[in-house]
Amino acid sequence: MEIVLQQLVPIPLREKIIQQRSDVWNSDITFRQGRFIKIKAPSGTGKTTLIHYLYNIRYDYTGTVLYNGKPWADYSAEELASIRQSKVSVVFQDLRLFDQLTAWENVELKRTMLPKPYHPQEKIKEMAAQLGVTHVLQQSAKTLSYGERQRIAIIRALMQPFEWLMMDEPFSHLDDANATRAAQLIAEECTARKAGFILTDLDDDQRFTYHDHYHL
Numbered sequence: 001m002e003i004v005l006q007q008l009v010p011i012p013l014r015e016k017i018i019q020q021r022s023d024v025w026n027s028d029i030t031f032r033q034g035r036f037i038k039i040k041a042p043s044g045t046g047k048t049t050l051i052h053y054l055y056n057i058r059y060d061y062t063g064t065v066l067y068n069g070k071p072w073a074d075y076s077a078e079e080l081a082s083i084r085q086s087k088v089s090v091v092f093q094d095l096r097l098f099d100q101l102t103a104w105e106n107v108e109l110k111r112t113m114l115p116k117p118y119h120p121q122e123k124i125k126e127m128a129a130q131l132g133v134t135h136v137l138q139q140s141a142k143t144l145s146y147g148e149r150q151r152i153a154i155i156r157a158l159m160q161p162f163e164w165l166m167m168d169e170p171f172s173h174l175d176d177a178n179a180t181r182a183a184q185l186i187a188e189e190c191t192a193r194k195a196g197f198i199l200t201d202l203d204d205d206q207r208f209t210y211h212d213h214y215h216l
């Protein structure tokens with residue numbers, strides 16, 4: 001199980017990329033399941049763009065992204081929906097919580113997407129306690145601080161089964177202690193599923209033992 005990038009170049013960034021060296025853009029690389037992969041890049045070099053290509057919600061690129069040997073473009077809408085329910089989970093930089101729902105409802109919605117949930121409901125409480133967000137679970141998501149929203153988005157992403165977990169600067173608004181606890185939880189969940197983990201960040205991140213490092 002792998003994700004392969006072949007000569008991927010974002011059309012809006014084409015000029016910039018041609019002038020600079022990148023491990024990812026305009027290269028052939030393979031992300032393998034089970035590995036922890038760090039993608040480091042300064043602001044504005046395309047971390048969010050890359051995550052959107054890997055999750056197949058943005059298509060303004062040349063080159064190819066192959067998921068398990070098949071280009072994203074060749075998957076049907078039904079196949080893509082199924083992949084997002086059980087194979088690929090994501091924490092976007094803008095988190096994308098449903099503001100009109102409570103934090104709990106945001107997580108529960110994801111947990112119950114499949115008829116047979118991956119985690120029991122008690123797991124939400126357990127993870128919320130670990131990440132110090134028990135007291136906000138019944139609050140509407142729009143009233144949460146950004147750091148609380150980040151922790152809820154992380155818990156939400158861990159509720160579904162997945163072979164790949166992608167996170168775009170997931171700790172940007174967390175203090176060190178909470179980031180460390182979140183990283184521990186993420187690593188445990190990825191290891192239990194033998195999943196691949198892709199994290200983008202501005203800095204060197206010491207919270208995971210990465211197998212692969214790339215500079216965007």
Ligand SMILES: Nc1ncnc2c1ncn2[C@@H]1O[C@H](COP(=O)(O)OP(=O)(O)OP(=O)(O)O)[C@@H](O)[C@H]1O
Pocket residue numbers: 012013041042043044045046047048049050093202
């Ligand atoms: N649809 C678009 N059209 C034109 N330019 C775009 C488009 N989307 C992104 N860009 C530009 O591409 C560059 C990379 O954007 P992106 O959000 O992927 O960067 P990033 O590395 O995630 O940045 P940050 O660390 O600040 O979040 C930016 O200069 C942005 O302005």
